[in-house]
Amino acid sequence: MRPASDQIWRWLAEVPDPEIPVISVTDLGIVRDVEWQGETLVVTVTPTYSGCPATTAINLDIEAMLRAKGIADLRIERRLAPPWSTDWISTEGRERLRAYGIAPPIDGTAPDGRTIARATRLSGANLTVPCPRCGSASTERISQFGSTPCKAAWRCKDCLEPFDYFKCH
Amino acid sequence: MAEADLFEFLTRMGDNTLILGHRVSEWCGHAPVLEEDIALANTALDLIGQTQLWLGLAAEVEGKGRTADDLAFLRDAGAFRNLLLVERPNGDFGQTLMRQFLFDAWHHAMLSALCQSADPRVAAIAEKAVKEVAYHLERSADLVIRLGDGTEESHGRMQAALDDIWLYAGEMFLADATDAAMAEAGVAPDPAALKPVWQATVGEVLSDATLTAPDTDFSHKGGRIGIHTEHLGYILAEMQFLQRAYPGAVW
Numbered sequence: 001m002r003p004a005s006d007q008i009w010r011w012l013a014e015v016p017d018p019e020i021p022v023i024s025v026t027d028l029g030i031v032r033d034v035e036w037q038g039e040t041l042v043v044t045v046t047p048t049y050s051g052c053p054a055t056t057a058i059n060l061d062i063e064a065m066l067r068a069k070g071i072a073d074l075r076i077e078r079r080l081a082p083p084w085s086t087d088w089i090s091t092e093g094r095e096r097l098r099a100y101g102i103a104p105p106i107d108g109t110a111p112d113g114r115t116i117a118r119a120t121r122l123s124g125a126n127l128t129v130p131c132p133r134c135g136s137a138s139t140e141r142i143s144q145f146g147s148t149p150c151k152a153a154w155r156c157k158d159c160l161e162p163f164d165y166f167k168c169h
Numbered sequence: 170m171a172e173a174d175l176f177e178f179l180t181r182m183g184d185n186t187l188i189l190g191h192r193v194s195e196w197c198g199h200a201p202v203l204e205e206d207i208a209l210a211n212t213a214l215d216l217i218g219q220t221q222l223w224l225g226l227a228a229e230v231e232g233k234g235r236t237a238d239d240l241a242f243l244r245d246a247g248a249f250r251n252l253l254l255v256e257r258p259n260g261d262f263g264q265t266l267m268r269q270f271l272f273d274a275w276h277h278a279m280l281s282a283l284c285q286s287a288d289p290r291v292a293a294i295a296e297k298a299v300k301e302v303a304y305h306l307e308r309s310a311d312l313v314i315r316l317g318d319g320t321e322e323s324h325g326r327m328q329a330a331l332d333d334i335w336l337y338a339g340e341m342f343l344a345d346a347t348d349a350a351m352a353e354a355g356v357a358p359d360p361a362a363l364k365p366v367w368q369a370t371v372g373e374v375l376s377d378a379t380l381t382a383p384d385t386d387f388s389h390k391g392g393r394i395g396i397h398t399e400h401l402g403y404i405l406a407e408m409q410f411l412q413r414a415y416p417g418a419v420w
Contacts, residue, residue, distance in 0.1 A: 050297055051218020080222070081293035083300060111303040113277040144308055145208035149215060149301075153204065169300055 003071070008034050008041065015065045018057040019148055022100040025058055029088025032079050041066065041074040046084045048169070049149040086110075086150075086169045102164045103132045103154065109168040129165050131156035141165075170354035175288075176231050177250065177347045178357055180240065181393055183223030184251035187241055188401070189272060190216030191408050192259060201262055208308060212269070215301040222294045242412035246401045253392040254337040256401045260330065263316060263323070267330035270309035271371065275341045277306045278366040279358070287355030310374045317378025324379065331380050339388025341367070 012034070013026045025031055025045075033044035043062060047055045059076050066074055086105035089097075094104035109127055128137050136158035144167070146153040151164040194213035200206035224237035254272060259265045280302055283295035316323040342364045344352075351357035375382055391397065411418060 047218075047297075049215060049218060049301060050222055051214035051216070053214070080297050081289070083293075083297040110300065111307040113281065113299070113303040113306055143204035143208055144304060145204070145211040147207070149211050153207075167304075 002036055002039075002041075003069070005034050005036075008043075008066070008071075011065055011069050012043070012062065015058075015061050018054050018061065020097070020100065020102065022096045023089075023093045025062060027090045027093030027096070029090065030058070030084060031062075039073050041071050042077055043074065044077045044079045046079050048084050052149055054148075084169070086166065089166075097166055098132045101132050102151070102166055103129045105166045105168045107168060129154055131159060131161070132163055133161050134159040139163075170350050170356065172230055172232075174347050174350040175356065176227050178351050179223050179227035179230060179291075180248075181250040181347075183220050183227055183237075183240070184249050185255050185272075185276075186216040186223060187220040188249070188251040188404060189255035189269075190214075190220060191404055192255065192257075193265070193269070195259055196265065205262070209265075212305055212308075215298075215305065219294070219298045219301070222297065226290055226294065238412075242409045246397050246405055247395045249392075249397065249401060249405075250395060251392050251401075252337070252340050253389050253398055254334065254340065256392070256398060256404060257334060257337060258400060260333075261326060263326035264330040264333065266309055266312050266316070267327060268334050269305070270313045270374065271334060271338050273302060273306040273309045274367050274370040274374075275338075275363060277302050278363045278370075282358040282363065286357060291356055306370075310370075313374055313380075314378045317375070317380040327378065328380055331375070332383055335383045336385070336387060337389050339386065340390040340392060343388075343390055343393070345394070 009026065009031075012031055013024050015025045017023050017025060017028055028048070030046050030048060031043065032046050033042070035042050035044075043066070045059060045062065062076060063074065087107050089105065097104045106127060106129065127141070129139050129141075130137050131139050134156060136156055138157040139154050140157060142153040142155055142162065144152050146164050146167075150166060150169065152167040153162065154165045155162045190213045193209050193216065196206065196209040197213070198206065200209055220241065221237050224240045228235045228237055228240055252272075254268060257264075257268055277299065280295045280299035284292055284299060286292040286295065313327065317327040318324070319327075342360045344360045348357070348360055352359045371382070389398075392401075
């Protein structure tokens with residue numbers, strides 16, 4: 001018997017992101033579709049960043065989880081459009097990121113390629129990213145590029161801890 | 170529109186990101202500060218990821234059973250279609266940054282236009298890549314300004330870098346029969362149409378950086394039709410070594 005789609009979504013919600021294991025692949029918003037095509041289960045996944053090395057591991061983890069649940073006939077498809085956005089990260093996922101020490105993305109703050117507003121963007125001056133450890137709003141950006149493609153490096157000026165910010169994409 | 174023209178266009182896109190991605194990756198472990206090392210590695214990673222998409226589609230369009238990896242690792246220099254600009258040596262950090270900035274400003278304009286491509290596969294890749302490249306452009310523009318409008322030493326190095334790389338920038342806006350076919354089919358913009366956008370971005374940043382672009386329209390050219398500088402051969406020798414020495418080796 002074919003398990004229903006909502007059951008499969010619940011299983012996928014237990015597949016952790018390989019880099020940030022406190023959130024699942026469904027929290028990240030990268031599973032776009034789950035569909036039975038005849039006897040084959042097709043799971044459609046979108047990459048976060050084009051070059052994210054975790055993509056292969058994510059597909060393998062999804063496949064391993066579903067096989068462990070008894071689904072032998074399955075296929076994972078990649079879908080590029082619409083492109084993944086951090087807007088798709090779930091509310092619960094954002095809270096779990098914060099509890100893990102990663103400041104969640106602030107929607108609507110991705111760069112648009114225009115250099116006009118450069119002065120306000122320098123050092124992230126137009127962004128207030130609360131420290132995930134002490135909650136202080138007195139923080140500053142160290143680098144727009146952090147430990148993985150999806151993160152920026154920030155530091156708290158009150159508790160003095162460095163932290164990752166899951167940058168808006 | 171012939172499939173051969175589309176293949177040619179896609180290899181131009183993919184070879185630019187592949188060769189620049191490889192060049193930038195050469196900095197890994199060597200950058201002046203840790204944060205820049207990480208930023209360079211992340212930029213290279215984005216570019217290599219975009220290469221997989223462009224060359225993957227090129228291989229699919231070609232329909233001869235080749236893969237993105239085959240195109241990256243088993244073609245010789247004469248078959249590469251990247252701009253000469255991206256194969257320029259890294260030089261010092263200033264030269265690397267100036268090359269990156271002039272490329273990013275073009276890359277962002279190109280991808281923004283490609284989001285409207287009549288070919289939905291091209292548009293999908295562009296929509297994905299443009300979000301990453303917006304971060305590249307933001308970083309390279311900021312650093313060109315900080316270093317150009319910095320100390321006497323950093324200003325001098327950035328001006329020297331600009332004087333050198335400027336003579337390679339014009340190739341981005343040259344058009345040939347492939348570009349005409351792409352523009353006619355609505356797949357890609359006429360390269361010359363990107364120049365005003367590029368000039369606006371570059372002019373604004375160079376002005377803030379207190380740098381002066383050379384007053385010349387001269388440009389080296391040839392990369393887009395497979396005529397390269399000697400530097401590409403050295404890049405390929407390193408990048409393709411494993412597949413050449415151990416054909417068919419897999420991870």
